[in-house]
Amino acid sequence: xxxxxxxxxxxxxxxxxxxxxxxxxxxxxxxxxxxxxxxxxxxxxxxxxxxxxxxxxxxxxxxxxxxxxxxxxxxxxxxxxxxxxxxxxxxxxxxxxxxxxxxxxxxxxxxxxxxxxxxxxxxxxxxxxxxxxxxxxxxxxxxxxxxxxxxxxxxxxxxxxxxxxxxxxxxxxxxxxxxxxxxxxxxxxxxxxxxxxxxxxxxxxxxxxxxxxxx
Amino acid sequence: xxxxxxxxxxxxxxxxxxxxxxxxxxxxxxxxxxxxxxxxxxxxxxxxxxxxxxxxxxxxxxxxxxxxxxxxxxxxxxxxxxxxxxxxxxxxxxxxxxxxxxxxxxxxxxxxxxxxxxxxxxxxxxxxxxxxxxxxxxxxxxxxxxxxxxxxxxxxxxxxxxxxxxxxxxxxxxxxxxxxxxxxxxxxxxxxxxxxxxxxxxxxxxxxxxxxxxx
Numbered sequence: 001x002x003x004x005x006x007x008x009x010x011x012x013x014x015x016x017x018x019x020x021x022x023x024x025x026x027x028x029x030x031x032x033x034x035x036x037x038x039x040x041x042x043x044x045x046x047x048x049x050x051x052x053x054x055x056x057x058x059x060x061x062x063x064x065x066x067x068x069x070x071x072x073x074x075x076x077x078x079x080x081x082x083x084x085x086x087x088x089x090x091x092x093x094x095x096x097x098x099x100x101x102x103x104x105x106x107x108x109x110x111x112x113x114x115x116x117x118x119x120x121x122x123x124x125x126x127x128x129x130x131x132x133x134x135x136x137x138x139x140x141x142x143x144x145x146x147x148x149x150x151x152x153x154x155x156x157x158x159x160x161x162x163x164x165x166x167x168x169x170x171x172x173x174x175x176x177x178x179x180x181x182x183x184x185x186x187x188x189x190x191x192x193x194x195x196x197x198x199x200x201x202x203x204x205x206x207x208x209x210x211x212x213x214x215x
Numbered sequence: 216x217x218x219x220x221x222x223x224x225x226x227x228x229x230x231x232x233x234x235x236x237x238x239x240x241x242x243x244x245x246x247x248x249x250x251x252x253x254x255x256x257x258x259x260x261x262x263x264x265x266x267x268x269x270x271x272x273x274x275x276x277x278x279x280x281x282x283x284x285x286x287x288x289x290x291x292x293x294x295x296x297x298x299x300x301x302x303x304x305x306x307x308x309x310x311x312x313x314x315x316x317x318x319x320x321x322x323x324x325x326x327x328x329x330x331x332x333x334x335x336x337x338x339x340x341x342x343x344x345x346x347x348x349x350x351x352x353x354x355x356x357x358x359x360x361x362x363x364x365x366x367x368x369x370x371x372x373x374x375x376x377x378x379x380x381x382x383x384x385x386x387x388x389x390x391x392x393x394x395x396x397x398x399x400x401x402x403x404x405x406x407x408x409x410x411x412x413x414x415x416x417x418x419x420x421x422x423x424x425x426x427x428x429x430x
Contacts (some may be wrong), residue, residue, distance in 0.1 A: 008223070010418055014409040016395075044330050078421030079412045092311035099307050102392055102410045106417075145396045170310035173413055177317055179233075186274065188423070190416040194359035194407070195317050198388055201362065203225055204319075205386050206293030208403070 013073055015040065016050070020070035041079050082107045084144060086169075088160055089151035090130050093175050097149055098126035111143060123159035140167030150174040161189075205213040224265050228292055230255065231265070235285035247278035299359060299417045301384075303375055304366035305330040305345050308390050312364055313341035326358060365389040376404075395423030 019040055023031060037044035053055050054076050057069060074080060085103075087094045090113040096109055097103070113130045115121060121132045131139060139145075148169045152160055157176035164172060171188045174180050180189050234255055238246060252259035265273050269291050272284060276364070289295060300318075304311045305328040313325055328345045330336060343396045346354060354360075363384045367375055372391035379387060386403045389395050395404050 005422075009414055011411075013418065014408065014414040016409070017410065017414065076418065076421075078417040079414065081417075081421065083417065083420075092307065092314050096307035096311045097409070100409065103413065105411065106414070108413065108417075120403055146420065173416050188416065188419045190412055190419070192409070192412050193229065193233065194315065195321065196226075196233070196311075197405055197407050198323065199229040199232065199294065199321070200225055200319065201403065202293040202296075202298065202323075203228065203291065203389050204403045204405070205298075205361065206291075206296065207220075210326055 005053050009053055012050055013077055017070065017073045017077060020066055024070055028066050030063050030065055082109055083146040084160045085110045085147045085149060087113040087149040087151060090120045090125055091151060094151035095125050098128055123152055137167055138164060147168050147171045147173055150176050152176055154178045178208050220268050223424050226267055232285065232292060234287045235281055238281045239285055240417060242283050245278050245280055294321050297324055298361040300325045300340055300362045300364060301360050302364040302366060303329040305335045305340055306366060309366035310340050313343055337351060362386045362388055365391050367391055368390055369393045
């Protein structure tokens with residue numbers, strides 16, 4: 001394992017993982033970096049370099065064993081470990097995530113949702129119970145939670161983050177449209193900005209003549 | 216304007232845009248690349264380089280005028296142009312997007328949603344009407360649609376994409392968990408994989424000692 005891995009490499013790993021899962025489902029047993037590059041619109045030498053960040057893999061003249069590489073990248077991504085998850089905010093985004101079938105497959109176990117709306121409290125979404133925000137601190141004291149998914153309005157995000165950190169949650173997947181500041185050294189915040197992706201689409205519509213190569 | 220702009224630069228633009236909007240809202244009038252870099256955890260020379268891709272901007276010793284740079288990047292992203300949008304699939308993700316307040320601000324105008332569920336057809340979500348999938352082709356013949364947001368199950372995605380392309384929609388924002396193949400040269404597909412971001416979070420939890428610098 002290499003000591004330093006750049007953010008760009010880390011962000012490409014899930015793409016490899018997804019593509020290898022699809023190849024495995026299709027019964028493909030081996031693939032060369034050339035063919036993988038052709039299918040994923042990436043440069044083969046970059047694929048080899050990315051994968052080599054995490055130790056040698058693949059054999060010259062043979063390429064990669066699809067199942068082993070998928071498993072290897074899954075382990076690097078930590079997908080072999082079960083993660084307990086709570087969702088804060090059971091509005092439309094929170095509910096959509098609770099119902100998203102892919103998370104369950106990936107060893108992300110949704111324990112509960114939390115909301116301030118009394119009409120939602122006591123219901124179930126995607127099989128998980130919805131509790132009141134008032135119950136959050138007691139819940140965190142009683143349960144180990146690996147990841148909190150933040151689906152609250154912008155104004156509420158920072159104060160909820162502080163409560164989560166006090167309650168010992170070290171990883172936050174943030175859908176509130178704000179870049180959160182985390183206070184402690186050990187906490188990890190992954191901000192999702194859906195608008196960013198729509199704006200990239202808008203850019204590509206405005207500049208149709210420029211088809212960039214992937215970096 | 217530079218002819219070639221890399222995918223990595225394009226993907227950083229929405230982050231600059233968001234950050235500049237926040238600075239503008241706070242009444243900040245000018246900012247140096249050093250200060251912008253500190254706030255955004257980016258290297259100042261990279262910021263200057265990214266912005267210079269689109270022509271000279273900023274003055275030595277003064278930095279950037281926040282409002283002008285925000286407007287300039289907004290124009291580069293095509294956010295000064297109104298885009299008409301339809302959402303295919305009015306399930307939880309589709310509804311969440313129809314209710315997302317930020318899209319309206321950005322000159323994305325949601326004309327309608329489409330779904331196969333008779334219980335949803337005839338209702339309104341986020342102010343926009345829900346039509347039957349059977350009405351899609353006639354709708355596309357009667358209305359100019361810039362962007363279709365695809366929120367249908369994996370199995371349905373490719374066939375819906377083909378219908379959209381036949382109907383003259385050239386840009387697709389795809390939330391179906393599959394990398395779509397587009398058939399025509401002129402169409403643009405931006406795939407959103409929510410799982411990718413969760414997997415990056417999982418990676419960072421599994422490798423807490425490695426804090427990468429942003430690339």
